[in-house]
Amino acid sequence: MNSSLTAKTGMKDTIPTLAGYIGVGLAFGVVAKAAGLSVFVIILMSVVTYSGAAQFVIVSMLLAGSTFFAILTSVFLLSTRMFLMGMTVAPFLNQESMTRNIILGSLLTDETFALSMNKLNYTNRTLSFPWLNAANLLAYSTWIVASGFGGALGSLIPNPSQFGMDFAFLAMFIGLLYLQVAADRTISLTLQLIMILIVLGLVYVGLILIPSNLLLIIVTLIGCGMGVALKHAFF
Structure with missing residues (x-):
């Protein structure tokens, strides 16, 4: 990682985090398929919801027979952390327009947030739209493709928990925590x-x-x- 804030650098900096999106996306697809969702619905959920934690919650609550309102409320409360993350990143994008900040906030994830916090150590505490937008878009497309492949493979793995796939999400966050602690110089x-x-x-x-x-x-x-x-x- 260096001080460059171009779109090309944003994609390059994001590549090491893609293993997390691929692993958790595949796990989600397999789990969702085992829960009875079609590949189309799995992909659509990843496109619209785009939240690994929320999507796992949705699947588990569907299996439990929860009401639509209960699912909606749970997902909203779980996703409120994104308000805090967005407000944390926003001061480093003061030079960007409100429209651009909304675009960036809409696709911000735990991983790109952690990546942004690490990037600040190399850029004199500033970020740019091209850099973060490229990181967000690469992460977004990787998540959609990975979850779709997971759904397609799901019919081959009827009981994903026996392979520890339900632990993939937790493992990803442990890795992100380690990277944040190791890189933060402030x-x-x-x-x-x-x-x-x-x-x-x-x-x-x-x-x-x-x-x-x-x-x-x-x-x-x-x-x-x-x-x-x-x-x-x-x-």
Whole structure:
């Protein structure tokens, strides 16, 4: 990774993350096919929803016989983290128009967000539309193709959980967390490790006390607040 913010560099920087999209996309396609969805519906869901976590939730809730409103609410609450990510990235794109920022925010994912945060270490804390748009589009197209292939292969794997495919999504986020900690030069490593432990503790307690569809956003808000307080107090 370097300081260039061209579209070509955006695609190049995104290539190492594509393994995550391919692996999780294939896993989603297989799981969704095993749940009874057609390949067309799987691809359509990836085109319209474009959220690995939300798509896995949709499939699991469909199998559980949940109502449309319950699915819609759960997906919305799960996706509220994107508001926080979008607001985090936006200040580094002040030079871009509102239309361009909306386009970038619409296709922003956990992976391209993490990639953007890492890129800031090389670009004097700035991003550009060509760079992030190219990264988003490459990731988006890879996810659609991978989930479609997964759906096509799904008939060959009737029980995907026996191969650990339901763990693929979690494994991808563990990898993203490691890359973020390893690359971030603006925050003390000690603070990052402390916050990881705090967030793990919050999630553990939250699973007992907080409804699962609210857990992510509540832990995110509390964790961010504690991180800011600790940083200003001790680091």
